[in-house]
Amino acid sequence: MIAAAEPTTTWYLLLSALLFVIGMVGVMIRRNPLVMFMCIELMLNAVNLSFVSLAPRVANIDGQTAVFFVMVVAAAEVVVGLGIIVSIMRGRTHATVDDVAELKG
Amino acid sequence: MELFVFICAAVMVLLGALGVILRSHPVHAALSLVLTLFGVAVLFVAQDAHFLAAVQVIVYAGAIVVLFLFVIMLLGVDKAEDIKTEPLTAQRPLALVLGVGVFAVLATAIITSTDSVVRRGDGLSPTEVADPDANIRQIARSIFGDYVFAFEVVSILLLVAVVGTVLLTRRQRRVEVVSK
Numbered sequence: 001m002i003a004a005a006e007p008t009t010t011w012y013l014l015l016s017a018l019l020f021v022i023g024m025v026g027v028m029i030r031r032n033p034l035v036m037f038m039c040i041e042l043m044l045n046a047v048n049l050s051f052v053s054l055a056p057r058v059a060n061i062d063g064q065t066a067v068f069f070v071m072v073v074a075a076a077e078v079v080v081g082l083g084i085i086v087s088i089m090r091g092r093t094h095a096t097v098d099d100v101a102e103l104k105g
Numbered sequence: 106m107e108l109f110v111f112i113c114a115a116v117m118v119l120l121g122a123l124g125v126i127l128r129s130h131p132v133h134a135a136l137s138l139v140l141t142l143f144g145v146a147v148l149f150v151a152q153d154a155h156f157l158a159a160v161q162v163i164v165y166a167g168a169i170v171v172l173f174l175f176v177i178m179l180l181g182v183d184k185a186e187d188i189k190t191e192p193l194t195a196q197r198p199l200a201l202v203l204g205v206g207v208f209a210v211l212a213t214a215i216i217t218s219t220d221s222v223v224r225r226g227d228g229l230s231p232t233e234v235a236d237p238d239a240n241i242r243q244i245a246r247s248i249f250g251d252y253v254f255a256f257e258v259v260s261i262l263l264l265v266a267v268v269g270t271v272l273l274t275r276r277q278r279r280v281e282v283v284s285k
Contacts, residue, residue: 006107006108007107007108007111007151008219010215010216010219011111012111012148012152013215013219014212014215015115015119015148017208017211017212017215018119019118019119019122019141020207020211021204021205021207021208021211022119022123022126022204023122023125023126024203024204024207025126025200025201025203025204026125026126028196028199028200028203028204029126029197029200030126032131032186034176034177034180034182035126035131035134037173038125038135038138038173039126041138041165041169042122042125042138042141045141045142045145045165048145048157048161049145049148049149052148052149052154052157053148053152055152056152056153061240061243061244062247062251064156064157064240064247065244065248065251065252067154067157068156068157068160068244069252069255069259071157071160071161071164071165072259072263073259074165074169075168075169075263076262076265077266078173079270080266080270082172082173082176082270083269083273083274084273085176085180086176086179086180086274087273089180089182090180
């Protein structure tokens with residue numbers, strides 16, 4: 001009974017799917033570019049979690065290596081993205097992505 | 106015991122994620138993100154990915170969230186935004202429907218396929234890995250052995266990102282000074 005209640009890989013994958021979907025819905029419903037960025041981080045973390053939960057089950061560590069590279073690229077992405085957000089949103093009182101439509105010629 | 110850890114971490118992850126998308130204050134959203142990232146780090150430890158758990162706490166919860174908070178303060182948007190109003194009609198119901206649909210697709214795929222993909226007990230199961238440093242040794246051998254070229258490319262990527270961000274924000278300031 002207790003052995004049957006061990007969390008299996010399926011549970012971890014379902015949790016990461018739920019986390020991914022929450023991040024996806026967040027990107028679609030929020031207007032603040034910073035919060036949308038956080039939702040992208042949520043989605044990246046969901047994918048990382050699924051990689052890590054599958055890595056020990058398929059006999060090699062390559063999944064964890066992939067997660068390491070995803071983290072590094074996510075850090076670079078956050079740096080560049082926040083730089084772009086700062087340079088667009090500087091001097092505006094409300095930070096919403098709808099304001100960027102003013103750029104349209 | 107493992108089940109208890111999983112449930113606690115899952116509750117942390119989901120509460121934090123819901124906090125990110127439902128809190129109207131950006132600072133609260135960033136702090137909820139920290140909760141989620143710590144929950145994911147706990148799940149990494151439960152899966153014997155000790156190195157990645159440490160990197161998760163240091164890089165994500167440490168550096169990235171601090172960067173978010175720094176930008177929130179720098180832009181001065183640290184006040185609650187009005188998330189009740191909806192600029193596009195029917196956007197939220199459609200987003201919810203799409204979310205439920207995508208989750209249904211993912212869950213169906215996971216439940217129907219993991220039994221065939223997953224070979225339990227075949228890999229780096231916790232009982233095989235008695236040495237506590239085994240995970241770090243394995244991942245180091247993988248990164249600096251098989252993936253050493255990708256590792257070097259990623260270091261160049263980080264350098265380019267830093268230089269690009271400095272250029273991006275500096276040029277803007279110079280244009281402002283000229284226009285004044």
